Amino acid sequence: MSAADFAELAERYIAVWNDTDPKRRRRAIDELWAEDGRYVDPMGVAEGRDAIDATIAAVQSQFAGLVFRLAGSVDGHHNQARFTWQLGPADGEPLVVGFDVAVTDGNGQLSQVLGFLDRVPLPAMKPPPAYAIAHLRRAPVHPDVLEYLERIQGTLDPFGGRFVVHGGSVDVREGDWPGDVVMIEFPDLARARSWYDSAAYQAIKPLRTRHLPGELILVEGVSADHDSAEMAADLRTRLG
Numbered sequence: 759m760s761a762a763d764f765a766e767l768a769e770r771y772i773a774v775w776n777d778t779d780p781k782r783r784r785r786a787i788d789e790l791w792a793e794d795g796r797y798v799d800p801m802g803v804a805e806g807r808d809a810i811d812a813t814i815a816a817v818q819s820q821f822a823g824l825v826f827r828l829a830g831s832v833d834g835h836h837n838q839a840r841f842t843w844q845l846g847p848a849d850g851e852p853l854v855v856g857f858d859v860a861v862t863d864g865n866g867q868l869s870q871v872l873g874f875l876d877r878v879p880l881p882a883m884k885p886p887p888a889y890a891i892a893h894l895r896r897a898p899v900h901p902d903v904l905e906y907l908e909r910i911q912g913t914l915d916p917f918g919g920r921f922v923v924h925g926g927s928v929d930v931r932e933g934d935w936p937g938d939v940v941m942i943e944f945p946d947l948a949r950a951r952s953w954y955d956s957a958a959y960q961a962i963k964p965l966r967t968r969h970l971p972g973e974l975i976l977v978e979g980v981s982a983d984h985d986s987a988e989m990a991a992d993l994r995t996r997l998g
Contacts, residue, residue, distance in 0.1 A: 759862070764834035768841045771860060771868070775826045778818055787811050792867040799856075799873030802918065802945060809916035812952035819948045820885045821845060824853065837862045842876075854878050887979040888947035890919070890954065894972035895937040906965035913962065917953040918945045937972060947978045 759767075770790055777783040787807050797804040797813060804813040825848050832841040838861045844852035855877040863869040914920065923941035944950040953959055954976060 759834060759837065759839075759866070761832075761834065763866075764839040765832045767860065767862070767866075767868075768828060768832045768839060771858075771871070772826050772828055772843060775814055775817070780815070783814065784811055787814075790868055792863050792865070792869045795868050796870045797873065798871070800875055804916070806916050808952070808956055808958070809918075812917050812949045815952055816885065816946045816948035819946070821854070823847070829855070852877075885946040886981045888944045888950040888976060889922075889979060890940075890942040890944070890950055890974065890976050892940040892972055892974040893935075893937055894940060894970045897970055900969040902965040903969050906962050909962050909965075910959075913956060913959040914942065914953060916958075917949040917956070919943065919950070919953055943979075947976065950976045 770786070774783060774786045774790060777786060784807075787810060791807055791810060794806060795810060796806075797810050802813070804810045824845050826843055826845050829842040829844045829852075832839055834840070838859060840857065840859045842855065842857050845854040845856075846852035854875065857874045857876055859872045860868055861870045861872075919942050921940070922943045923939050925938045925940060928935055928939060942950075944953065
């Protein structure tokens with residue numbers, strides 16, 4: 759690849775991180791990234807186009823209104839390039855500065871990007887986790903449900919999802935609670951939404967919904983330093 763090719767690659771890569779239209783961004787990812795492409799930075803690992811798309815959506819949600827831009831020239835040789843980028847207001851000083859190494863495959867698509875964060879505002883390092891919570895009514899076990907259980911983890915892995923409650927014993931202390939509880943944790947709300955909307959999960963969802971009626975929500979959690987007293991004080995201020 760020539761110097762111009764590396765520069766164009768970096769510009770397309772940055773453009774994807776700035777594209778907030780989900781369908782257009784996904785088309786660009788499919789063109790730019792290899793099917794088994796891998797993105798790694800200090801915050802996590804994304805393997806495959808679905809996970810890369812979810813990671814970008816999560817960053818856009820966390821840093822809404824900010825834009826990525828290249829900082830300096832792009833340096834490359836053979837099938838790899840390195841470049842510095844910045845994230846900040848379109849007309850202001852950057853809040854985040856990073857350095858990426860991009861590797862292409864034989865087709866000129868990105869096979870791997872290794873990201874490094876040189877400057878990050880500490881409070882914004884990590885968004886709060888999110889949860890998919892389902893309240894499912896009990897029913898006779900159907901073969902479709904067993905297949906659903908066998909396949910669901912494969913749909914969660916690209917988005918960092920993991921079960922934290924899965925049909926455990928329920929100790930009802932208030933009201934009525936018919937059925938079972940399932941709770942899946944995700945790194946952030948954007949990835950929870952991307953998992954639920956993904957083609958892989960939508961393909962198996964009917965295996966559950968045909969036989970297990972119930973409700974399912976996606977909800978954002980709180981940060982580790984959440985203080986309910988501070989929340990109450992804020993509400994009192996708003997109420998006057």
